[in-house]
Amino acid sequence: MRIVLVGPPGAGKGTQAAFLAKNLSIPHISTGDLFRANISQGTALGKQAKSYMDAGNLVPDEVTIGMAKDRLDGPDTEGGFLLDGFPRNVHQAEALDAYLVERGIALDGVLDLEVPEDEVVKRIAGRRTCRNDSAHTFHITYKQPKVEGVCDECGGELYQRDDDSEATVRNRLSVYHRETEPIIDYYKQQDLVATISALGPVAEVTQRAMDALK
Ligand code: ADP
Ligand code: ADP
Ligand code: ADP
Numbered sequence: 001m002r003i004v005l006v007g008p009p010g011a012g013k014g015t016q017a018a019f020l021a022k023n024l025s026i027p028h029i030s031t032g033d034l035f036r037a038n039i040s041q042g043t044a045l046g047k048q049a050k051s052y053m054d055a056g057n058l059v060p061d062e063v064t065i066g067m068a069k070d071r072l073d074g075p076d077t078e079g080g081f082l083l084d085g086f087p088r089n090v091h092q093a094e095a096l097d098a099y100l101v102e103r104g105i106a107l108d109g110v111l112d113l114e115v116p117e118d119e120v121v122k123r124i125a126g127r128r129t130c131r132n133d134s135a136h137t138f139h140i141t142y143k144q145p146k147v148e149g150v151c152d153e154c155g156g157e158l159y160q161r162d163d164d165s166e167a168t169v170r171n172r173l174s175v176y177h178r179e180t181e182p183i184i185d186y187y188k189q190q191d192l193v194a195t196i197s198a199l200g201p202v203a204e205v206t207q208r209a210m211d212a213l214k
Pocket of ligand 3: 200
């Protein structure tokens, strides 16, 4: 299956993607995680991305689309993939379509996670992320680690992402409404969109997602 996951920052995309990718035996590809890995490794790509991310703005398309295509060209995408955080504007969606056409493949669905804005703010404010791997996320009330400040999965140190500060979150939400939401209409024209509520326990949301993708 080839799936795109859409939703505001903090909706639970990363959390759901981990379970869905496992259930469907496809790789979870998060452009945010790829950027953060590049930043922690000090690569040129990471240096290009950092100031945009810290301000809560989108990293320019020239950088992002190239990185996403390189990842999609990887050896593990033959059986499908779950894209999380890409595409994030209509230009990226068009670039992805062109790439898929070139490969002779197509998306199976776009899963749109819906969450009220006040819940998103609570989720982001309480999010704690592992320094070793930003796909390992916790929450100070909803998903506490066994030992405070320590990642259950790898023992790494948990911290609050720089872009999870209140001021940056506000900008990320407005960027989401302005730039990313239009891709939902873009994909509706291809009849690909399934919208589900991302409220409630993680396992319930995963079940809703699996039902929607059938
Ligand atoms: P969240 O899961 O909270 O929405 P992400 O980890 O997906 O956050 O993204 C963090 C930041 O990385 C974004 O605010 C943006 O600066 C950058 N980023 C991630 N994916 C993209 C993309 N497809 N296009 C441009 N910038 C991106
Ligand atoms: P995104 O990738 O969309 O930015 P995350 O998956 O990182 O979102 O989730 C944001 C925060 O909300 C994390 O701290 C996560 O533990 C928490 N979270 C995710 N799903 C739920 C849920 N269903 N209920 C409560 N908290 C959740
Ligand atoms: P409203 O939009 O009316 O505030 P929400 O559904 O956003 O309603 O949340 C109501 C309350 O339930 C919130 O204060 C939040 O703390 C709690 N809550 C919402 N979703 C979850 C969840 N997945 N896990 C734990 N608590 C939640």
